[in-house]
Amino acid sequence: MLQACNLDGEPIAAYQAESGESYYCPACHAELILKSGAHKITHFAHRNNPECAAHSEGETSEHLTGKLQLAQLLKVQGKTVIVEYYIEVLKQRPDLFVRHQQQNFVLEFQCAPLSVEKMKQRSEGYRRLGIAFLWILGERHRLQLGITQQIAQFIRWLPNLGFYLVYYSVKRKKLELYYHLEQADYLPVASLSFTTANFQELITFMKKPLRLVPQKLTSRQRSQQILKFQRDCFYSQGKIRELQQDWYQEGLVLQQLEFFFMQQSYSAPLYGVKQLYWKSKYLLAVYREKGKLAKLHQLGIRLQQQSSFSLPLVKLEHVWEEQLVDFNGILKKYHWFFRV
Known part of the structure; x- marks a missing residue:
């Protein structure tokens, strides 16, 4: 404090x-x-x-020092900054309360673990008062090979940036934007980045009309996916074993269906488990219905919902719809599979 x-x-x-x-x-x-x-x-x-x-x-020292450094970054750009301003009506005390051109916004520099419920409660409090807010993450939440729920809850989305996260490095005194976040089974998370020591430069970049397209997997990446999928099938444990048993009842072998599951491109970073899990269950239902996709739309959405992270700052319904449309497109290419 x-x-x-x-x-x-x-x-x-x-x-x-x-x-x-x-x-x-x-x-x-x-x-x-x-x-x-x-x-x-x-x-x-x-x-x-x-x-x-x-x-x-x-x-932590990172949190205490970071608040002061971020405050200084904003002050040199002519903004009024109050460190740890107490908002009585919310019983909340954001790290930085900023006033600029008759507008208020808050910055939360999150270095420690935070439950989804507490994060959601704080964010909704700011929304109720019409206060713009930005969660800036510290080193504990740094993206590594994959995304965890502790990281995913801070993800936001903009049409020009896709899914993104904002970090601040106390050591480097730099703001870091990771945008166009994407994931694919068995592969490290993919992203683009922008780094600056100037807060206004960050805001300006975030408003740029960028045109982003899903990153296509290289032949090497697809080979890595297939090898790791076949390895999982060989060891037959956990969720993979459950899927194998489901397909065995239909007289089919899971590892022979890899052409349905292995992605051509990266996709939205929504899922806390491998995408092939919901896709396999959905595919099995479609197989049993002899390819009648229209009857299973709600099932496809529900399976994705059960497989997804909790992302309080993003409306996921339209993303689930897009993912289902894409997967249905793949199924239609293999229509012969459903001629039982």
Whole structure:
């Protein structure tokens, strides 16, 4: 915590506070202590660590330093920035509250784990008040080979950027935009990136009329997919085993159906499990209905919903529709398969 109140109720920043004086939390009014050391900048913390609705304890050095660096980035561009401004009606205290040209927006620099429900609650609170908000992620949420639910919940979508995430590197003092996020079974997540130390440059780039198309898989990537899929079928464990048993009842072998599941291109980063799981179940239903796709539309949507991450900031219905249309297009190419 970088802001507190003194005995007179006046706001005071941690770097201005004096040791031995009394300071209080602006949200819960509990007594605070002033902390400083070699690894963290000077900051406040609750003396008795109560359950304060507006603050989480144990802030990392990255979070404390990052808030100040981000505030400075905005201030040099003429914006009014209030660090840890307490919004009474929401019982929330965003990291940065920004005022610019009669508009308010907040920045949340998220370095620690956060449940989907808490993240959704905070975001909906800002929406109710008409306050624009942006979640900026720290190193803990850095994209690696794949996407996890802890990362996925912060994904947003724009027509010109596709699915995207925003990061801030305290070490490099840089804002990083990862956009055109895509995924494919058995392969690392794909993305494009833009890096800047200027917040206005980031906003300007995010408004550019970019024309993005799904990235096609190379022959090597498709070979990797097939090899890993065949390996999973050989070991026959977990969900793959369940799918194998379902197809065995129809007198068919799952690994011989790879031409249905292996993608030609990357697709939207929606799924917390391999896409071949929902596709196999949907394909099985279509097979049993002898290729009658129209009867199974709702099933295709429901199977995708069950396989998807929770993305509170994105409306997924239209994306599920697009994915189903694409997969149905593949099934129609192999119409001979359904002539039982």
